Amino acid sequence: MLKKLDSFAGVAGPLVVVVMDGYGLPENPVGSAIAEARQPNLDRLFASSPHIRLRAHGTAVGMPSDDDMGNSEVGHNAIGAGQVYAQGAALVANAIAEGTIWAGQAWQEIVGAARSGVLHFIGLFSDGNVHSHIDHLRAMVERAKAEGVKTVRIHVLLDGRDVPETSALDYVVPFEAFLAGISDAGFDARIASGGGRQNITMDRYDANWPMVERGWRTHVLGEGPQFASASAAVEALRAQYPGTIDQDLPPFVIAADGKPLGSIEDGDAVVFFNFRGDRALEITRAFVEADFDKFDRVRHPRVTYAGMLQYDGDLHLPERFLVPPPAIRDTSGEWFSKAGITQFACSETQKFGHVTYFWNGNRSGKFDGETYLEVPSDVVPFEQRPWMKAAEIADAMVAAIASGQYKVLRCNFANGDMVGHTGNFRAATMAVEAVDLALGRVLKAVEAAGGVALITADHGNADEMFELDKKSKQPARNADGSFKAKTAHTLNPVPLILFNASGDARLGLRQTADAGLSNIAATVANLLGFDKHPAWDESLLTLGE
Numbered sequence: 316m317l318k319k320l321d322s323f324a325g326v327a328g329p330l331v332v333v334v335m336d337g338y339g340l341p342e343n344p345v346g347s348a349i350a351e352a353r354q355p356n357l358d359r360l361f362a363s364s365p366h367i368r369l370r371a372h373g374t375a376v377g378m379p380s381d382d383d384m385g386n387s388e389v390g391h392n393a394i395g396a397g398q399v400y401a402q403g404a405a406l407v408a409n410a411i412a413e414g415t416i417w418a419g420q421a422w423q424e425i426v427g428a429a430r431s432g433v434l435h436f437i438g439l440f441s442d443g444n445v446h447s448h449i450d451h452l453r454a455m456v457e458r459a460k461a462e463g464v465k466t467v468r469i470h471v472l473l474d475g476r477d478v479p480e481t482s483a484l485d486y487v488v489p490f491e492a493f494l495a496g497i498s499d500a501g502f503d504a505r506i507a508s509g510g511g512r513q514n515i516t517m518d519r520y521d522a523n524w525p526m527v528e529r530g531w532r533t534h535v536l537g538e539g540p541q542f543a544s545a546s547a548a549v550e551a552l553r554a555q556y557p558g559t560i561d562q563d564l565p566p567f568v569i570a571a572d573g574k575p576l577g578s579i580e581d582g583d584a585v586v587f588f589n590f591r592g593d594r595a596l597e598i599t600r601a602f603v604e605a606d607f608d609k610f611d612r613v614r615h616p617r618v619t620y621a622g623m624l625q626y627d628g629d630l631h632l633p634e635r636f637l638v639p640p641p642a643i644r645d646t647s648g649e650w651f652s653k654a655g656i657t658q659f660a661c662s663e664t665q666k667f668g669h670v671t672y673f674w675n676g677n678r679s680g681k682f683d684g685e686t687y688l689e690v691p692s693d694v695v696p697f698e699q700r701p702w703m704k705a706a707e708i709a710d711a712m713v714a715a716i717a718s719g720q721y722k723v724l725r726c727n728f729a730n731g732d733m734v735g736h737t738g739n740f741r742a743a744t745m746a747v748e749a750v751d752l753a754l755g756r757v758l759k760a761v762e763a764a765g766g767v768a769l770i771t772a773d774h775g776n777a778d779e780m781f782e783l784d785k786k787s788k789q790p791a792r793n794a795d796g797s798f799k800a801k802t803a804h805t806l807n808p809v810p811l812i813l814f815n816a817s818g819d820a821r822l823g824l825r826q827t828a829d830a831g832l833s834n835i836a837a838t839v840a841n842l843l844g845f846d847k848h849p850a851w852d853e854s855l856l857t858l859g860e
């Protein structure tokens with residue numbers, strides 16, 4: 316049980332944690348939608364409420380190095396668990412470096428099946444290290460050859476979201492050369508299909524199953540426009556759809572003499588090589604579920620399927636996985652539940668799993684006393700609706716706070732991140748303004764209830780909307796003089812603001828050198844009058860000392 320603090324009984328009112336997804340603190344105001352947006356509520360908070368900066372990238376959230384940006388999975392895991400775990404990116408890299416991945420039963424079963432069939436790899440084709448890393452794929456192809464696999468087919472999801480927006484050929488061209496180099500009379504490895512990650516396969520949280528169906532038709536059934544190679548496909552599709560960035564490119568199939576090179580058939584082996592789960596779960600279900608009903612699969616090949624990691628620890632999806640996921644234990648959701656604290660979690664579909672599944676350590680189950688509310692997201696390009704569902708989430712939070720039923724409430728506003736990923740600067744400033752407006756309403760409800768709110772973010776995104784020149788730190792320009800749009804997350808810190816309407820003027824925050832997202836859970840515990848769980852990183856709450 317969490318112990319009660321001697322020094323502080325806890326705030327009487329509700330405790331609200333607001334995650335402004337993708338809201339980093341810019342180093343340079345030029346090209347920053349955060350600096351540019353009109354945000355009167357946040358301005359007021361920064362002027363009059365205790366606030367500090369938190370690390371939200373690199374080793375502070377369990378990434379392999381401090382060159383790695385943060386992301387929603389590692390950010391929400393750290394906030395929810397109050398601890399930093401070596402995350403998928405690091406675990407897979409280690410398992411490959413130490414060779415433990417090859418010794419595992421899952422890899423042996425994959426290779427065993429592939430020796431008499433075809434070995435397919437499907438996944439995000441970049442070095443973004445958010446969902447996957449192309450080096451992991453390369454290592455697996457090499458190892459498959461060494462272990463006697465004869466045929467490898469790769470289904471590439473073009474990124475442009477965690478890496479520069481039109482960088483697909485920087486990955487495709489060298490990889491095609493690698494595959495040509497490693498192929499010989501006894502080994503044939505080629506790219507077989509692909510498409511933009513926001514167009515096919517990588518949907519999340521049941522937002523858009525038709526995306527997954529398009530992916531299935533492309534990778535499994537081999538249906539779609541045919542090209543001689545992946546690089547030829549990318550070039551032709553860019554010419555056909557000018558201005559379309561990589562993540563949105565339509566699907567394509569690689570074929571010879573009109574026949575797809577790599578449709579997926581009975582007896583084949585399939586590895587989904589993303590380590591992150593949110594966008595891997597739906598396609599995984601399509602492969603492994605016997606009574607799948609989300610779309611008509613037309614054909615359901617009997618394959619040996621493995622995920623890079625297990626994507627959902629409660630549902631055991633998938634059962635076969637190459638690397639054990641981080642064993643995230645003792646999350647704040649679990650221990651607040653054990654303390655009898657009622658909890659409310661809310662977001663719109665695009666981020667709903669962030670405040671539930673990621674928050675609770677990649678588990679889709681629910682702890683006693685937790686209530687979840689999902690606001691359905693629109694299925695549109697978000698630069699066309701930068702306000703997204705901020706107003707509706709605020710409505711739900713205001714009602715939940717006013718109901719008096721919940722002691723701890725959490726929500727995620729998706730806008731800064733989802734619109735930030737479009738690379739559209741003007742839309743991103745509107746996204747930030749929509750969050751500010753919604754936040755103002757939530758804070759009014761917190762005030763009326765005599766509560767406290769902690770306002771933070773999981774990582775940066777809207778804070779840098781243009782690629783910055785590494786030396787000058789000024790926005791980099793394209794050949795035509797326009798700024799180079801940046802769609803990825805940033806390495807910037809995020810705010811932690813304490814909005815205090817509890818009537819206890821002692822409450823403050825301390826800035827420590829390594830303050831990070833994993834300090835939030837203990838801070839919330841202290842605000843509730845509890846000592847932190849021993850596993851959690853230190854609280855940042857001060858009581859007027």
Ligand SMILES: O=C(O)[C@H](O)COP(=O)(O)O
Binds near residue numbers: 336388445476
């Ligand atoms: O999945 C995505 O949309 C991006 O790769 C990362 O964004 P997120 O970590 O904020 O979800």
Ligand SMILES: [Mn+2]
Binds near residue numbers: 337388773
């Ligand atoms: Mn995020």
Ligand SMILES: [Mn+2]
Binds near residue numbers: 387732
């Ligand atoms: Mn994001």
